[in-house]
Amino acid sequence: MNQLFDRNVIIKSKNKAFENWQDYNFLFNMVADILYEKINELKENFNNIIFLSSDCFELLNKEKLKFKKMVLVSEYIELLKLTPDSKKHIFRVNCNFENLCLRKENFDLLITNLCLHKINDVKNFSSSLLTFLEKKGLLVCTYFGNKSLIELRNSFIIADDCLRQSTHQRIIPLIDMIDATTIFQKAGFSEIVADSTTIKIKYKSLEKLLNDIRGMGENNCLTRRYKGLFSKHYLEETERIYKEKFSDESGDLIVTCDIVTLVMWKN
Helix, strand or coil: CCCCECHHHHHHHHHHHHHHHHHHCHHHHHHHHHHHHHHHCCCCCCCEEEEEECCCCHHHHCCCCCCCEEEEEECCHHHHHCCCCCCCCEEEEECCCCCCCCCCCCEEEEEEECCHHHCCCHHHHHHHHHHCEEEEEEEEEEEECCCCCHHHHHHHHHHHHHHHCCCCCCCCCCCCHHHHHHHHHHHCEEEEEEEEEEEEEEECCHHHHHHHHHHCCCCCCECCCCCCCCCHHHHHHHHHHHHHHCECCCCCEEEEEEEEEEEEEEC
16 A cells, blocks of 8 residues: 555654644644644533654643543654653553554543644554443544645646646645545444634744644655755745735735544444
8 A cells, every 4th residue: 555644754844843833833832732622612521532643742731631541652752752641540652543552442532633744644543542442432523624734735737837837746645534434434433523714824924834743743644745955046936826816915925724623433
């Protein structure tokens, strides 16, 4: 099976990001707020939680999150090391998201935070998640939806067409919310509630935006990605296009971040 995403690149990028994580994790803190709100409004008492995340588990900073046991699962050993040690009954597991070696049917809450958009076989992944939940267990999933970085994506396409008469996939393809809902339904989940939160961020320059993407470890991880370097001329042209088509009145670049949240139950 052809692999859309290069897991070695994903892991390398995230582990490198840990060096200055606190300088770039503002978006992950925002998503942690969304995630906490979704879990808290259910007003359920959870005992055993399994938590897969592509950040530094910023959700743990929410003091009112209650549980008896939590297993933190990450592909990124360096980010996993940054998680706080102060809370009891928290266990850490470093393993591949696409090959989860954990005890089955043991958890009443499973959280997957910002992982889904970089999974090669989403159908198999969603089916595997079902096996870790006990009957009537809850799954809460967040991921970057298909409107994320749409302005940057379109600016790259136009720049490629103008300068090179060919286009390259410089932003990874992202999953539509309806498609994700269908996949989880077919996997066996029920009562799926899906919604999205649109976050608009402004940047003074394209360079700062690209630095933040790298600082989050969210850079291009496609197996067949274009591996050439950006030339100064290419970046200048892309920024000119971006400002012309996707800026506000002050000239700041508008960046869309689409956070999709899925809440569902195991029958």
